[in-house]
Amino acid sequence: MLDVQNLSITFNEGTLDEKKALQHINLxxxxxxxxxxxxxxxxxxxxxxxxxxxxxxxxxxxxxxNEKDVTMLPEYKRxxxxxxxxxDPMAGTAPTxxxxxxxxxxxxxxxxxxxxxxxxxxxxxxxxENLERINLGLENRLNAKxxxxxxxERQALSLLxxxxxxxxxxxxxxxxxxLDPARAELITKLTGEVVEQFGLTTLMVTHNMQQALDLxxxxxxxxxxxxxxxxxxxxxxxxxxxxxxxxxxxxxGKQMExxxxxxx
Amino acid sequence: MLIAIFSAIESGFIYALMALGVYLSFRILDFxxxxxxxxxxxxGAVAAISIVNGVPPVLATFYALIAGFIAxxxxxxxxxxxxxxxxxxxxxxxxALYSINLRIMGKPNIALLNExxxxxxxxxxxxxxxxxxxxxxxxxxxxxxxxxxxxxxLIIMILVTIxxxxxxDYFLKTEVGLxxxxxxxxxxxxxxxxxxxxxxxxxxxxxxxxxxxxxxAFVAQNDGFTDVSVGIGMIVIGLASVIxxxxxxxxKTIARATLAVIAGAVLYRxxxxxxxRVKFLDTGDAKxxxxxxxxxxxVAPKIIERQKEASRKRKKRxxxxxxxxxxxx
Ligand SMILES: Nc1ncnc2c1ncn2[C@@H]1O[C@H](COP(=O)(O)OP(=O)(O)OP(=O)(O)O)[C@@H](O)[C@H]1O
Ligand SMILES: [Mg+2]
Numbered sequence: 001m002l003d004v005q006n007l008s009i010t011f012n013e014g015t016l017d018e019k020k021a022l023q024h025i026n027l028x029x030x031x032x033x034x035x036x037x038x039x040x041x042x043x044x045x046x047x048x049x050x051x052x053x054x055x056x057x058x059x060x061x062x063x064x065x066n067e068k069d070v071t072m073l074p075e076y077k078r079x080x081x082x083x084x085x086x087x088d089p090m091a092g093t094a095p096t097x098x099x100x101x102x103x104x105x106x107x108x109x110x111x112x113x114x115x116x117x118x119x120x121x122x123x124x125x126x127x128x129e130n131l132e133r134i135n136l137g138l139e140n141r142l143n144a145k146x147x148x149x150x151x152x153e154r155q156a157l158s159l160l161x162x163x164x165x166x167x168x169x170x171x172x173x174x175x176x177x178x179l180d181p182a183r184a185e186l187i188t189k190l191t192g193e194v195v196e197q198f199g200l201t202t203l204m205v206t207h208n209m210q211q212a213l214d215l216x217x218x219x220x221x222x223x224x225x226x227x228x229x230x231x232x233x234x235x236x237x238x239x240x241x242x243x244x245x246x247x248x249x250x251x252x253g254k255q256m257e258x259x260x261x262x263x264x
Numbered sequence: 265m266l267i268a269i270f271s272a273i274e275s276g277f278i279y280a281l282m283a284l285g286v287y288l289s290f291r292i293l294d295f296x297x298x299x300x301x302x303x304x305x306x307x308g309a310v311a312a313i314s315i316v317n318g319v320p321p322v323l324a325t326f327y328a329l330i331a332g333f334i335a336x337x338x339x340x341x342x343x344x345x346x347x348x349x350x351x352x353x354x355x356x357x358x359x360a361l362y363s364i365n366l367r368i369m370g371k372p373n374i375a376l377l378n379e380x381x382x383x384x385x386x387x388x389x390x391x392x393x394x395x396x397x398x399x400x401x402x403x404x405x406x407x408x409x410x411x412x413x414x415x416x417x418l419i420i421m422i423l424v425t426i427x428x429x430x431x432x433d434y435f436l437k438t439e440v441g442l443x444x445x446x447x448x449x450x451x452x453x454x455x456x457x458x459x460x461x462x463x464x465x466x467x468x469x470x471x472x473x474x475x476x477x478x479x480x481a482f483v484a485q486n487d488g489f490t491d492v493s494v495g496i497g498m499i500v501i502g503l504a505s506v507i508x509x510x511x512x513x514x515x516k517t518i519a520r521a522t523l524a525v526i527a528g529a530v531l532y533r534x535x536x537x538x539x540x541r542v543k544f545l546d547t548g549d550a551k552x553x554x555x556x557x558x559x560x561x562x563v564a565p566k567i568i569e570r571q572k573e574a575s576r577k578r579k580k581r582x583x584x585x586x587x588x589x590x591x592x593x
Contacts, residue, residue, distance in 0.1 A: 053456070079458040092456075094449040097442070105442050109457045113439040161457075 001201045002029040002169050007051055007061035021047040023225040025061070029169075034195055034202045036212040038244075039222035045205045048222070049173050052203070054078040065168055080110045083162030083200075085155070085175040092158030095147030099138060099157065102146050103127040106161035130164050134190055152183030156190060163194045170195065172204040176211070184208075191215065209241045221248060228252075265541075266403075270412045272537040276530030277421035278482045279501065281428060283509075283529040284522060285475035286502030291521070292436070293468045294448035295343075298354035300502055301495040302361025303335040303473040307480025308490035309365045312374040315485075321382040325481045332477020333470045335361060340466030365492050373491040374484075381485035383417050390416045417486055424482075425526055428475065433519045444468050476502075497551050504554050505529035507561040532557065 004027040011019040021044045037045050050056040052063055054075035062071045065081050086092050093102050104118035131139035134156050176184040192215055195202050206212050212219055219236050221229035228251050231239055289297035307328040314324035342353040400411045435441045446454035447464040455461050484490035509528020515521040539553045
């Protein structure tokens, strides 16, 4: 479903701030795979997401969706296949427009936009049914401007907007990080539910190790632009936070040793 | 006085089309588009030169609309494809249009006094309807001593403006319209929902300047002449209409906001007319008055809001103090 091959990018190449944000990343995801991504700040997680969504173009390497090479496809064309939720709850919705209008825009994602009215009776009913699933009472506020909603409500709406058209790929970049613990938990639960319901192929970045362990069938750890650990299936189920931290230190330690050896 | 107000309302409805165009770029696309100063003249120029060359007025007016649309598209392309910042794209286009307008007209001004226009073309038909007599008899009954020459311009323009308003209201609710609004509201988000935001801006600016040029075409035909410099400060007049309208009539929904813009355009003309009747002000001060109006419309709501807030707090404090006193007793 998603194929990332040898993806690399260096920011500010040839200057003092040169930053190898991604180095030869390879990642293959089958339909229905749910991969959680962890790693320290600056590891390149967001850069990887931006590269898949098309808001950044790689120096070398390819991104394929459904066997189709989309590396050079502009972001707006690629987003037919990709649902995204951003870290900032304000980023995923249009504040001066109503809930139903926001949903109508999301609904048009994988269709050709025309001069039909965006919110008709039939769609309204469908939006209402979808909003009922997230259980926040938003189905009764279809005409409310989204700017009036709380961060948690907006993020739940963003999640719904990203998923209800069943995109080929769902990208979640720390989408619970800006929320209070209770709201974060709610969104985490909703995420698990919708991904399961639609069988969405999902890539989720998080700094919450527990969340990374609870959700998904695979886990990758990134550091300095590389994938340094990959765990899946039964092995992932058996994983704990302690083991993960231990593993991180072991790999990093080894690398430090080899760095030292190179530097002599 | 009555006649002055009457023609102010008449102009208000003609310029309302321009204000709606400014509303589309400024408010909907969040794009401060200065092309307006140029495209307004382009509208007048294209309509005038076409009419002088024997094109039927309605068709000439339509050509003006198209010319404005093209001007807007070029500004949009400069901004989105040329990556030139919005203000500068508009300024560049405005300056370029000055020369282009001169080229279109072939000289700095064109008189339409003996030409047929969309307004005088229907005079014969209009006279048969007897609307003028009817409305003027009402005015006479109300005690007016001087009467408007014809109601045709006002009524045609009200109809045109209302039709344009409803078309805009409808368009902004369509799938494309929603994407256009989102482009001004949260560009990153609508791009992640597979809308081509470059195209949205280009189309939006095209429609906006199309309306501005349409307004310019009607103004030229109503005034009976056009001049290459009539567009100076047009953007500020548009803004004045938008801001005054919004401040007074609100923006709760799109339909409400477009109505507010039209009302703002009419109100602006009335206020300007009244201001110019003050002894020491003359027509040269119109632009100063316009700028002052915009400043007042921007600042006044904030001051009023602050005073409301302050008095609310004062009341609350007073109430608490009373409540505290009662507790002690
Ligand atoms: N447009 C850019 N120009 C220059 N450097 C960049 C750019 N985008 C990212 N970087 C750098 O690339 C590195 C990887 O950034 P990225 O945002 O992918 O990290 P991350 O893993 O998402 O971190 P975090 O957990 O803090 O979100 C960082 O060092 C960052 O400073
Ligand atoms: Mg990040």
